[in-house]
Amino acid sequence: xxxxxxxxxxxxxxxxxxATHADNLASVVIYGSAAAGDHIELRSDYNLLIAxxxxxxxxxRLAQAPMREWQRLGHPLPVYFTVEELADAADVFPIxxxxxxxxxxxxxxxxxxxxxxxxRKSETSNRVRT
Numbered sequence: 001x002x003x004x005x006x007x008x009x010x011x012x013x014x015x016x017x018x019a020t021h022a023d024n025l026a027s028v029v030i031y032g033s034a035a036a037g038d039h040i041e042l043r044s045d046y047n048l049l050i051a052x053x054x055x056x057x058x059x060x061r062l063a064q065a066p067m068r069e070w071q072r073l074g075h076p077l078p079v080y081f082t083v084e085e086l087a088d089a090a091d092v093f094p095i096x097x098x099x100x101x102x103x104x105x106x107x108x109x110x111x112x113x114x115x116x117x118x119x120r121k122s123e124t125s126n127r128v129r130t
Contacts, residue, residue, distance in 0.1 A: 006034070006046065009073050014108045016066035017050065024059065026051040026083045027109025031096070035103040047099065048078035051109065055082050 014028050032047040052059060060080075067077055079096065081089055090097040 009070070009075070010046075010107055013048075013066060013070050016069070017063075018108065020062045020066055021052060021059065024053050025108065026053050028078075028107040029100065029104050029109075030107060031100040031104040033103075035105045037103075045076050047076070047096070049096075049100065050078045050080050051083050051086060052080065053083055055080060 010030065017025055017028060027050075029049045029051075030046060031049060032045075034046050050063075063080075071077060079093070
C-alpha cells in the first residue's frame with residue numbers, strides 16, 4: 001500500500017514523535033488515500049493525525065523539529081488533537097473523520113472510537129434528513 005520510501009519516512013517521524021512526546025503521545029494514524037491504497041503519486045498527500053494526551057505550548061514547540069523535517073520531505077502538516085478532543089471533533093472535521101472511518105493505518109498507539117464510528121453516524125444522519 002505505502003511505498004517503502006514513505007514507510008521509512010513515517011517510521012522516522014513516529015520515532016521522532018515518540019522521542020519528542022514520550023508518554024504524552026497517544027497515537028499516530030495515517031488516513032485517506034494512502035491508507036486505502038488509492039494514493040496517486042505526485043497528486044495525493046499523506047494525511048496524518050497525531051493524538052496527544054495533552055497539548056501545551058511546550059508540546060507544540062517540541063514538535064517543531066519533527067514537523068519541519070516531515071514538511072521538508074514534501075508532506076503536509078499533520079492534524080494534532082488531544083485524545084479528549086477527538087471525541088468531539090468529528091462534527092467540526094467531518095471529511096477527515098469520514099476518511100479515517102473508511103481507511104486508516106495506526107502507526108503508533110491505538111485507533112480512537114471517534115475514528116471508527118463517524119462513518120456510521122454520518123450515514124445515520126443522512127438517512128434521517130432524506
